[in-house]
Amino acid sequence: MKLAPQSIPYRALQKVSGFVVVAFFVVNSNDWGLPLAIGVAGAMLLAAFSYETAYYRRFDYELTADTLDIASGVISRREREIPYRRIQNVDVSQSVIQRAIGIAAVDLETAGGSSTEGSIRFVTPDEATRIRREVQRRKSGSGDKRGAGAD
Incomplete structure (x- = not known):
């Protein structure tokens, strides 16, 4: 039997949520902080979502x-x-x-x-x-x- 499908986005967001604090400091440290933070956050969310999908399947x-x-x-x-x-x-x-x-x-x-x-x-x-x-x-x-x- 499998886990609930709604666990995938929940677990992915749970893993990436710690990044918010780091992103806050990056955004406030220099001029290119916001685009960098958005790019890194997107990449991390994609990686977390991919991992959680694999976890769900396995x-x-x-x-x-x-x-x-x-x-x-x-x-x-x-x-x-x-x-x-x-x-x-x-x-x-x-x-x-x-x-x-x-x-x-x-x-x-x-x-x-x-x-x-x-x-x-x-x-x-x-x-x-x-x-x-x-x-x-x-x-x-x-x-x-x-x-x-x-x-």
């Missing part, structure tokens, strides 16, 4: 019969299989901006780990709720294992 997750599989990474791939029996908590969260554009984050915490084992950021709120419910259902063992991988 991020995948799947709810299998026994594990939640997450594959991510543009340059180097990372593949994780998180067994449902190890998952202790599934946290769904949204910031105000994420709520406005319709995306949510799912964080998975496992037994014996002090940090989040896996994150599926930038899915739709409905998909985040579905992931949480499915993980809880499959963890409890109440699900039918024959049809569990058919999602």
